[in-house]
Amino acid sequence: MEYKTLTELSKELTTKKISSVELTQFFLERIKSFDKKLNSFITVTEDHALQMAKQADEQRAKGEAGRLTGIPFAQKDIFCTRGIKTTCGSKILDNFISPYDATVVKRFNDAGAVLLGKTNMDEFAMGSSNENSYYGPVKNPWDLERVPGGSSGGSAAAVAAYLTPGATGTDTGGSIRQPAALCGISGIKPTYGRVSRYGMIAFASSLDQGGPMARTAEDLALLLQTMSGFDEHDSTSVDKPVPDYLKTLNDPIKGLRIGLPKEFFNQGLDSEISKIIHDAVREYEKLGATVKEISLPNTELSIPAYYVIAPAECSSNLARFDGVRYGYRCDNPKDLEDLYKRSRSEGFGNEVKRRIMIGTYALSAGYYDAYYLKAQKIRGLIRDDFMKAFNEVDVILGPTSPTPAFKLGEKMNDPVSMYLSDIYTIAVNLAGLPAMSIPAGFTKGLPIGMHLIGNLFDEERLLKVAHNYQKVTDWHTKIPEGF
Amino acid sequence: MEWETVIGLEVHTQLLTKSKLFSGASTAFGADPNTQACAIDLGFPGVLPVLNGEVVRMAIKLGLGINAQIEARSIFARKNYFYPDLPKGYQISQYELPVVSRGFLDILLEDGTSKRINITRAHLEEDAGKSLHEDFQDQSGIDLNRAGTPLLEIVSEPDMRSAKEAIAYLKTLHSLVVYLGICDGNMQEGSFRCDANVSVRRRGETKFGTRTELKNINSFRFIERAINYEVERQIALIENGEKVLQETRLYDPNKNETRSMRSKEEANDYRYFPDPDLLPLVISQDLIESVRHELPELPQQKRQRFMDQYGLSAYDAGVLVASRELANFFETTVKASGNQPKLAANWVMGELSAALNKSNLEITDSPVNAEQLGKLVLRIHDNTISGKIAKTIFEALWNKEGDVDDIIEKRGLKQVTDTSAIEVLIDKIIAANPQQVADYRSGKDKLFGFFVGQAMKESGGKMNPQQLNDILKKKLSG
Numbered sequence: 001m002e003y004k005t006l007t008e009l010s011k012e013l014t015t016k017k018i019s020s021v022e023l024t025q026f027f028l029e030r031i032k033s034f035d036k037k038l039n040s041f042i043t044v045t046e047d048h049a050l051q052m053a054k055q056a057d058e059q060r061a062k063g064e065a066g067r068l069t070g071i072p073f074a075q076k077d078i079f080c081t082r083g084i085k086t087t088c089g090s091k092i093l094d095n096f097i098s099p100y101d102a103t104v105v106k107r108f109n110d111a112g113a114v115l116l117g118k119t120n121m122d123e124f125a126m127g128s129s130n131e132n133s134y135y136g137p138v139k140n141p142w143d144l145e146r147v148p149g150g151s152s153g154g155s156a157a158a159v160a161a162y163l164t165p166g167a168t169g170t171d172t173g174g175s176i177r178q179p180a181a182l183c184g185i186s187g188i189k190p191t192y193g194r195v196s197r198y199g200m201i202a203f204a205s206s207l208d209q210g211g212p213m214a215r216t217a218e219d220l221a222l223l224l225q226t227m228s229g230f231d232e233h234d235s236t237s238v239d240k241p242v243p244d245y246l247k248t249l250n251d252p253i254k255g256l257r258i259g260l261p262k263e264f265f266n267q268g269l270d271s272e273i274s275k276i277i278h279d280a281v282r283e284y285e286k287l288g289a290t291v292k293e294i295s296l297p298n299t300e301l302s303i304p305a306y307y308v309i310a311p312a313e314c315s316s317n318l319a320r321f322d323g324v325r326y327g328y329r330c331d332n333p334k335d336l337e338d339l340y341k342r343s344r345s346e347g348f349g350n351e352v353k354r355r356i357m358i359g360t361y362a363l364s365a366g367y368y369d370a371y372y373l374k375a376q377k378i379r380g381l382i383r384d385d386f387m388k389a390f391n392e393v394d395v396i397l398g399p400t401s402p403t404p405a406f407k408l409g410e411k412m413n414d415p416v417s418m419y420l421s422d423i424y425t426i427a428v429n430l431a432g433l434p435a436m437s438i439p440a441g442f443t444k445g446l447p448i449g450m451h452l453i454g455n456l457f458d459e460e461r462l463l464k465v466a467h468n469y470q471k472v473t474d475w476h477t478k479i480p481e482g483f
Numbered sequence: 484m485e486w487e488t489v490i491g492l493e494v495h496t497q498l499l500t501k502s503k504l505f506s507g508a509s510t511a512f513g514a515d516p517n518t519q520a521c522a523i524d525l526g527f528p529g530v531l532p533v534l535n536g537e538v539v540r541m542a543i544k545l546g547l548g549i550n551a552q553i554e555a556r557s558i559f560a561r562k563n564y565f566y567p568d569l570p571k572g573y574q575i576s577q578y579e580l581p582v583v584s585r586g587f588l589d590i591l592l593e594d595g596t597s598k599r600i601n602i603t604r605a606h607l608e609e610d611a612g613k614s615l616h617e618d619f620q621d622q623s624g625i626d627l628n629r630a631g632t633p634l635l636e637i638v639s640e641p642d643m644r645s646a647k648e649a650i651a652y653l654k655t656l657h658s659l660v661v662y663l664g665i666c667d668g669n670m671q672e673g674s675f676r677c678d679a680n681v682s683v684r685r686r687g688e689t690k691f692g693t694r695t696e697l698k699n700i701n702s703f704r705f706i707e708r709a710i711n712y713e714v715e716r717q718i719a720l721i722e723n724g725e726k727v728l729q730e731t732r733l734y735d736p737n738k739n740e741t742r743s744m745r746s747k748e749e750a751n752d753y754r755y756f757p758d759p760d761l762l763p764l765v766i767s768q769d770l771i772e773s774v775r776h777e778l779p780e781l782p783q784q785k786r787q788r789f790m791d792q793y794g795l796s797a798y799d800a801g802v803l804v805a806s807r808e809l810a811n812f813f814e815t816t817v818k819a820s821g822n823q824p825k826l827a828a829n830w831v832m833g834e835l836s837a838a839l840n841k842s843n844l845e846i847t848d849s850p851v852n853a854e855q856l857g858k859l860v861l862r863i864h865d866n867t868i869s870g871k872i873a874k875t876i877f878e879a880l881w882n883k884e885g886d887v888d889d890i891i892e893k894r895g896l897k898q899v900t901d902t903s904a905i906e907v908l909i910d911k912i913i914a915a916n917p918q919q920v921a922d923y924r925s926g927k928d929k930l931f932g933f934f935v936g937q938a939m940k941e942s943g944g945k946m947n948p949q950q951l952n953d954i955l956k957k958k959l960s961g
Contacts, residue, residue, distance in 0.1 A: 080529045093528065100522055102529055199529040206759035234531050235761050313759055316561050319572020320526040324625070336623075340565055363563070363754035372756060 003479050006071060006165035006219040013060065013070045020060070020070025024053035024114050027072045031116065031163045034483055037144060040158040042077045042135045043085050044117035052114040059112060068226055069112030074167035076155050077118035078125055079105050079210070080199040084115075088201045089123040089133040089151075092321045092328045092347030102199020103231045104168060104210050111226045116164050120154030123349045124318065125175055125203040127151050128421045131412055132351045139408070140183060141480040142446055146405040149179030155213045156183035160447075161483040166214035166223055170200060172207045173306055174400075174425025177437035180213055181400035181449020184439045184478060186466065187213040188220050191457045192432035193238035195224075196231030202317040204310035205236075207429040216476050217438060217466035221245035224459060243460045249467045254288030256465060259393030263299040264424055264451075273399050276441035276448045280469065281397065287468055294393060296385045301378045302427035303419055308362045308375035309430070314352075315359030321347065354415065383431040390455040395465055398424055400437040400449035424451055434459045438466045439475035447475070485686040488714050489694075490649045490679060491641035494656060495634045496666040497610070497674040498541045504609045504633035505532030505575065512672050516626035520612075524631040526570030531760050534559075538633045541665040542582045542607055543766065543774040545635055548659050548781055549602050551586025553771055559607075559761040563754040567625050568612035576636075578755045581606035582764060588659070589783060590651040591801040600652050601640040607764075608634050635665070641680065641691065646710040650703050653677060654805065658782050662807050670701050677701075681710055682727070683717045692717070693727040697741055700734050709734035713741050785810055793817065793824030802832055809846045812853045819857020823864045830860055834877050851880045858887040871944050872896050899946045902954065905938075908946075909958050912937045923959055934959065 004012070012018045028046055035041055049072065056070030080086045080098035082105075087093045101109065108115070122132040130138040130153025138153040140146040141161040148157040152169030156179035159167055169176035171189035180187030188211045195210045202208060212223035225246065230239040260281065265274055281291055323329035323343025330346055333339035348356070362371035389396060401421055411418040428435045433453055440450035450469075454462040470476050503510055506523035523530045546553040560578035583605035589597045612627035637656065643649045657675055660666040667674050682694035697713060700706045712734075717727045731750075732741040780788070782804045789800035789810075804810045809831070816827040835856060839849060859876055862868050868876065868891060879890045891897055899905060912934060913920055923930040938951055 080527075086528070088528065096528065098529075099527070197529075198531050201528040202760075204759075233533060235533050236531075236759075312756060316563050316573050316754070316756070319563060319565065320528070320570060322565060322567075322572060324567050325525055325570060326527070336567065360754065363756055365752045365754075368754075368756070 003162050003477075004165070005215045007216070007222060009165055010067050010071060010222070014065070016060075020053040020056040020072075020114060021050065023070065024049050024072050024116070027116055027164055030161075034161055034163060035158075038139050038141060038157050038161055038163070039136050040120055040138050040148075040154040040161070040163060041074070041117045042087055042089070042120050042133075042154070045084060045115055048084070049114050049116050056112045056114060066111055067222060068108070071113050071166070072116050072164055073108060073113040074116050074119050074155060074158055074164040075105060075108070076121055076152055076168045076170060078121060078170050078201045079168060080201065081105050081115070081118065084118065086118065086201070087134070088125070089121040089135060090348065090352070091134040092344075094134065094328060096327050098199075100199065103196035103233060104227050105199065107226050113226075119152070119158055119167055122151035122153065122175075123352050124201070124314070125151040125170055125172055125208075126314070126351050126355055128174070128178055128418050129406070129408075129411065130154065130179070131408065132349055134349060137408055140405045141483055142184065143405065145407055146446070147182065147408055149182035149401070149405065151175040151179075152187075152213060153179045156180055156185055156187070159183070159185045159213050159215065160480060162479060166212060166219055168210055168227070169213045170203075170208055170210045171425075171429065172203050172209075172310060173429050174422040176211050176213060177400050177425050177435060177449065177451060178422060180437040181451075182405040182447065184442075184447025184449075184475070184480075185213060185215055186217055186220055186436065186438045186470075186476060187211065188224060188436035188459065188462065189428065189434060190224060190228065190459055191238075191434045192429075193236055194434070194457065194459065195227045196229075196234045196237045198231055198233035202313075204313040205317060206313060207306075207310060209429070217436070217463050217470055218246075218249060220436070221249055221463045221467070224463070228459075238457075240457065245460055245463050248460055248464050251464055252288065253284070253465055253468045256284070256287075256289040256395065257393040258284055258289050258291045259294035259389055259396045260291060261294050261296045261299065261389070261396060261398055263296050264398035268420070268423070269399060269402050270404065270443070272443040273402070273404070273448050276443065277397070277399050277450060280440045280450050283469060283472060284397075287472070292393065294389045294396065296382075296389060296396075296427065298378065298381045298385050299423070299427055302382055302430055303423060305375040305378040305382070306422075306426045306430060307358065307419060308371045309379065311355040311359030312362045312372050313359065315356045315363065318348075318352065318356055323347070351415070379430045382427050386427075386431045386433060386453075394455075394461060396453040398451045398453075400424060400451040404443055404446035404448060428453055432456065434462055436462055436466055438469065439478070440473075441475055442478075447478070486683050486714075486718050487686045487688070488645055488710075489641045489682045489684065489691055490643040490646070490710060491694075492639045492643070492649060492652060493678040493680070494637045494653065495676040495678075496637065496660050498538055498633040498635055498665055499667055500535055500537050500541070500633055502535055503631035504535055504538055504607065506631055508631065510632050514628055516615075516624070516628060518628065520627040520630055524570065524627055526572070532575060532758075534761065534764065535633065538607060539582075539764065539766065539770075540774050540777075541663075542605065542635055543771055544663045544665050544778060545605055545637070545660065546583035546586065547771070547775055547778060548663050549583075549586030549588055549605070549637075551583045551602060551605070553766055554580060554582055554584060555766055556580065557582040557606075557764045557766075559758045559764065560755045561758045564751045566611070566614075567623065568614045568627070568630065570612070570627060570630055574609060574611060575758055575761070576608035577606035582766070588652065588655050590648065590655045591797065592651060593647065595796070595798045597797070598648065600642045600648075603638045603640055605635055605637045608636060610634050641682075641694075646707045646714070649679065649710055650707050653703060653706065655782070658805050662779055662782055664779070670703075673701065677706055679706060679710055679713075681713045681717070683714055683721070692721075693729050695727065695729065695741075696731045697734050698731055698744065705734060705736050708736070708739055709741060712739060716741065779807070793828070795824060795828055799828050799832060803828060806846065812846050812849070815853035816857040816860065819854045820860035821864060823860050826860045826864060827857065830856055830877075834874065838877075838881060850883060851877065855880050855887055862887060862891065866898055866900060866947055867891065868896055868898050869944060869946070869948055872898070896945060899942055900950060902950065905946060905950055905954050906958070908938060908941055909934075909951075909955055912941065913958060920959065931955070931959070
């Protein structure tokens with residue numbers, strides 16, 4: 001079988017060229033064959049998947065199938081799945097079986113998608129390399145000595161190696177886009193509030209947003225359609241109609257105004273990547289887009305602001321993992337304090353502990369104004385930069401990551417250098433904007449991602465812009481050797 | 484040395500909602516442990532809070548009831564600390580921007596004057612669960628049924644100057660929240676809990692002394708005792724040249740003392756910050772107006788009306804409006820009495836209240852209903868019976884011996900108002916007591932009471948007192 005996109009598989013199921021059970025078996029086989037190399041899944045739900053596939057085929061026989069009915073799919077292990085282990089990449093949740101489904105999971109289940117399993121991730125979505133997982137690092141299928149990016153590295157690697165046609169990711173500071181870029185696939189982080197966060201284990205609540213990862217923008221449109229929309233269980237989800245993303249996907253982009261932020265093309269950016277992005281810009285010009293340089297002057301403040309806000313929120317969000325009600329509990333606690341200290345010390349990994357400590361400090365009496373409030377003000381400035389830019393342009397284009405996939409272990413002892421790999425993506429989360437990464441070329445055999453940033457709730461345009469590019473290029477069709 | 488006490492109160496009222504502040508779980512009291520806690524209350528991974536809209540209406544009601552500012556925009560914040568009965572590791576509360584601010588309550592003092600107590604703020608927050616330290620053999624049990632129950636914390640200014648004022652304020656507030664229907668007021672079950680901030684200073688001093696906070700005292704009586712104990716403790720410390728430490732103290736009702744719980748230094752740094760899972764609470768003027776239309780007549784309005792409409796004193800009106808049930812009872816009594824509000828008030832506050840107190844009954848459990856009491860008042864007013872006989876009838880009513888008129892009829896308690904009958908009786912008494920008559924006529928006015936007594940005794944108390952007085956006076960002056 002060829003490496004078909006999720007959209008193509010959906011058509012094959014519709015025309016009954018293949019059944020969901022056959023398709024599910026195909027992907028389960030691939031997971032069995034290849035995931036030993038990649039470690040992209042924490043849990044593979046084989047029996048459950050085959051049962052769901054069977055139901056999907058029955059539904060189709062009754063003529064009740066939708067576009068995702070019977071499509072094999074993977075969920076990042078940050079989404080709660082009822083009756084299925086949900087670890088968030090952490091030892092502290094290694095024994096946690098969720099009693100309920102996240103809204104995103106429920107929507108995919110209702111759409112008839114078949115859950116293949118739960119993908120690996122940086123612990124509590126904290127990391128840019130997937131090396132912070134209790135379940136071991138994920139390898140990049142383009143070079144097994146390199147990282148897939150993070151935190152949705154398992155989903156990215158699994159899609160890139162075609163172990164699943166699509167998966168969910170979550171993006172707090174770039175965790176969908178950066179691994180999508182490093183693994184050569186497409187991923188979209190929707191506008192904050194577009195996709196429900198209910199049942200998505202919180203890292204930094206004001207920044208977290210779930211989104212789909214797949215081979216093409218067309219696949220993303222289909223998946224995002226299913227994920228999006230108001231959820232009464234999430235007060236921050238926005239009650240705004242979801243447009244039909246597929247309907248406008250093929251509309252031409254003549255006259256599209258593209259902005260290139262000069263801050264995204266300065267020192268620190270790999271020159272090869274710069275060239276690849278400028279090649280992509282020329283493709284857009286050929287399609288009738290106009291291009292101009294813009295400025296996002298506060299970009300460099302985004303990393304310090306982010307590394308106050310995200311840890312502050314995480315220090316509070318992760319307080320519930322205390323060994324009292326569920327999850328890991330230390331052996332023989334001698335009293336309450338010992339129970340807390342050892343359960344959390346033994347249950348959390350280093351990066352999580354580092355951020356809890358930074359966040360606790362930033363929120364402490366006497367420091368709150370200097371750190372948290374100041375960071376919130378910077379957040380406002382960054383948002384203003386974008387809003388000003390969107391008065392002049394329709395989308396902002398740049399590189400997703402300053403470098404291609406780096407070597408495993410390369411940055412583990414240098415957290416600041418690791419944090420800098422999210423320099424282009426973080427500002428987008430601080431501003432709550434939608435953005436995506438799509439494959440735009442290769443350097444030394446490693447994929448490079450192009451970053452497209454849209455205005456609030458402008459996912460429709462982003463998907464169209466990406467799809468137009470993918471119609472005239474073939475970077476997104478590449479499959480790593482050996483898979 | 485004269486000392487002045489300064490008291491500020493924080494009252495936690497449990498709001499009378501069916502479901503919790505941020506989840507759909509039930510708030511009913513007394514269920515088996517952990518049967519009324521859903522994934523949200525248990526702080527499961529991934530769950531999110533959604534504000535219960537009914538709670539907002541209740542907060543607005545309170546705001547209107549205390550003449551406060553209802554904020555167009557308020558913020559939920561997280562108060563972070565670790566405790567096993569706090570499932571998320573933080574309590575969702577309101578910190579910098581509460582839903583209600585700058586209100587007041589006028590309280591009635593024992594001398595009949597009223598005093599204004601300012602209320603700094605009222606904010607919404609969720610309750611924690613309960614730790615159970617008994618029955619678990621060196622371990623503690625956790626019951627999370629209460630976790631997430633909505634509370635409205637009402638914080639006063641340090642405007643009270645004695646334990647009595649504090650109690651008057653608490654009773655006024657208690658009656659208000661019960662009137663408003665936002666709290667059941669049940670102190671035993673913890674629906675109305677109070678923390679008291681207490682300090683003392685020398686009279687004339689403008690700066691406040693160091694305060695201590697007395698925690699979670701669950702009856703009016705204990706609050707008064709705890710404050711009084713604490714005031715004496717603080718005065719003794721200062722008079723001995725020691726200092727009052729800023730700390731939280733726990734009142735022990737069994738020993739009637741307060742004990743240190745934690746000092747200011749040991750206090751948690753709660754690391755408050757706005758809860759990113761919740762949007763700012765926005766309250767429109769329209770919503771406030773719609774809630775205003777639902778408001779019942781409030782105790783203070785009712786008190787004023789009782790004064791205006793019934794001519795009652797401020798004190799009497801204040802007592803009668805203390806609970807909605809008592810006020811309703813009174814008004815029904817007045818109606819049945821042929822509009823004799825003052826007499827009705829005397830009976831409700833006097834004979835009836837005393838009898839209820841003695842039997843430890845609430846007004847709603849009164850064996851004498853308002854219609855019967857009103858009729859009794861009517862019969863006093865229309866001279867069918869005397870006030871003294873009325874007490875006998877009241878006892879009969881209390882013992883459920885029947886209707887007022889039946890009792891009067893059956894027992895022959897009807898007042899004697901026939902002038903000739905009274906004259907015959909008085910003539911008899913005058914004839915039988917010549918010495919007293921002579922003494923009276925020679926100026927011993929006090930003996931008048933003796934003749935009244937004799938007459939009443941002869942008539943079995945049924946004589947109309949006014950008529951008796953008139954006729955007796957005439958006859959004695961001879």
